[in-house]
Amino acid sequence: MRTVFKNKRISGILGILPENVSYFEDEVDNYTFPPKQTLRLKKLMGYESHRLAKKDSTASDFCKFGMQYLFDNQYISKDEIGAVVVVTLSPDYFLPQISNIIHGEFDLPQDVICMDIPQGCCGFLMGLMQSFFLLDYMDTGKKVVLCNAEVLSKKVSPKDRNDFPLIGDGASIAVIEHDSEAEDAFFSLSTDGTRREALKIPAGGFRLPSNAETAEYKDVGDGNLRALDHMHMDGTAVFSFVQEEVPGCIDDILSFAETDKEEIDYYLFHQPNKFMLQKLREKLNVPKEKFFDDLVTKYGNPSGVSIPLVITDNLADELKTEKNYKCCLSAFGSGLTWGALVMNLGHMEFCELKESNL
Structure with a gap:
């Protein structure tokens, strides 16, 4: 799919991190491998630290924290909200959806559209796409609140050296609105479901409900221990997919947008791991100063929350100025799905990264 979105802008982004920091060095004894061997991966893969939500904290808690922050700082009012879109792989329940929880917690008007989208690595791009669509059918004064939230660390085995050091929890809230002066935004999205097994949580749905057997830790054949209830990424398959x-x-997308590579001010990409990002940057021949790859090192890989956290962690000051920056956003992963968006970012009313006690 390729399309052009007109008269749309992101007027603000709030990134939210749990306050709990877990360091790679402190986790090496969790694994069956010799600690010295495990520590060799630190520099190669970018393992340093990651943010983990508290045991009883859920995705909706992060969304509520963010929404309250927006209201308290008068970044948006309830009457301005036309829709709440939540993108997550970490629902509190099968029902009700998190968007409905937000609606009820803040007593939003009854004509506010509520929608949850189960999407992983491309979650922010998917959420933007849906938000842009919704704006075309809403009153011009209404805005879409896009919430991305993940607590996927709860679904990764702490005894799996391949997956656990990379995973991170977090959330973001973006406000999307009409802007008659906004330049066109160029969007593309692709999917290859034949490669869907590369990222998977085998148990927990109706196909294979969770039970005592699916919760049992087993050696998967490479020294890592995990259960069928845990998420796993086939690193080799995903690396090949990304490079291909x-x-x-x-x-x-640059050709579609009639934009040269040099015209892009920043490349804002999903953060699977530092090694994969460095190889991708080299293949794209993009200067280091335009390409951020340290989010996964500091905070972990928060799936679909990666891009807004990259933005709020690195560009908070720049994007609140009067200047517009031409940016290329890209995400790739579960599905397998990949996509890109070229649009201007700037003139934001807020762009912040906050810690929560969740």
């Missing part, structure tokens, strides 16, 4: 598909995707 993403460079062409970026070339295509």
